Amino acid sequence: MPKPNVIVDRVRSLDLPPRPPTAAQSRPGLPGYAVVHLTGGASLLHLSDPRAAVWEGVLDDLRQANEPVYLETDPNTNIIKQVLYPRSVIVSGIAAALAGNLHEVELEISHALHFLNAANPDYQQLLNALTVARQQGTPVLVTETLDDHEIIDVRTAPAPFAAGPAMMVLRPAGPPAP
Numbered sequence: 711m712p713k714p715n716v717i718v719d720r721v722r723s724l725d726l727p728p729r730p731p732t733a734a735q736s737r738p739g740l741p742g743y744a745v746v747h748l749t750g751g752a753s754l755l756h757l758s759d760p761r762a763a764v765w766e767g768v769l770d771d772l773r774q775a776n777e778p779v780y781l782e783t784d785p786n787t788n789i790i791k792q793v794l795y796p797r798s799v800i801v802s803g804i805a806a807a808l809a810g811n812l813h814e815v816e817l818e819i820s821h822a823l824h825f826l827n828a829a830n831p832d833y834q835q836l837l838n839a840l841t842v843a844r845q846q847g848t849p850v851l852v853t854e855t856l857d858d859h860e861i862i863d864v865r866t867a868p869a870p871f872a873a874g875p876a877m878m879v880l881r882p883a884g885p886p887a888p
Contacts, residue, residue, distance in 0.1 A: 713832070717781045718796055718851060718865055719748040721773035724766065727757070746781070746790065753781055754789045765793045780853040780863060796851040798867055801844040804837070815840060815861060817852060824854060826861045839864040 803816035811828035
C-alpha cells in the first residue's frame with residue numbers, strides 16, 4: 711500500500727504568487743506558497759523553505775520534460791516536505807542481504823550501487839515490487855534517497871498527459887529574482 715503522504719505523479723503546472731523585489735523583503739525567505747498542480751490533485755510548496763527555490767526549478771524541469779516527481783507532503787497541510795526524482799528503470803538483479811540489512815539492487819543501466827534496507831517499514835512491499843519487476847522485465851519507477859541510494863519507493867509509472875505538453879508556468883511580471 712503506498713504511503714498516504716507520498717505522491718508520485720506528473721506536474722501539470724505551477725502557480726507562483728507575485729514576488730516583491732528582493733531588496734523590499736523585510737525577512738529572509740519568500741512569502742506565500744506555490745501551488746503545484748499534478749495530474750491527480752495539487753500540493754503546496756512553501757516558498758519560505760530554504761529548499762523551495764531549488765525545488766521550484768526541479769518541478770518546472772520535470773513539468774517541461776513530462777517526467778514524474780516524487781513528493782512527500784505533510785499529511786495535515788499538504789505542504790511539500792521532500793522532492794525527489796523517480797527514475798524509470800529495469801531491475802536486473804537483487805542480491806541477498808549479506809551486509810547487515812541491505813540488499814544490493816542492480817538497475818539497468820546504472821553503475822551506481824542501490825540498496826534496499828530490511829529495516830524500512832515498507833521493506834516487504836518494496837522487495838515484492840522489485841522482484842516482480844525483475845521477473846517480468848517490466849520497467850518501474852524507483853525513488854531513492856540522495857545521500858545513500860536507499861530505495862524508498864517502487865511503483866509503476868503514472869500515465870503521461872493525454873493531450874499535448876504540460877501547461878506553461880506563468881511567472882509574475884517584475885524584476886527578475888537574483
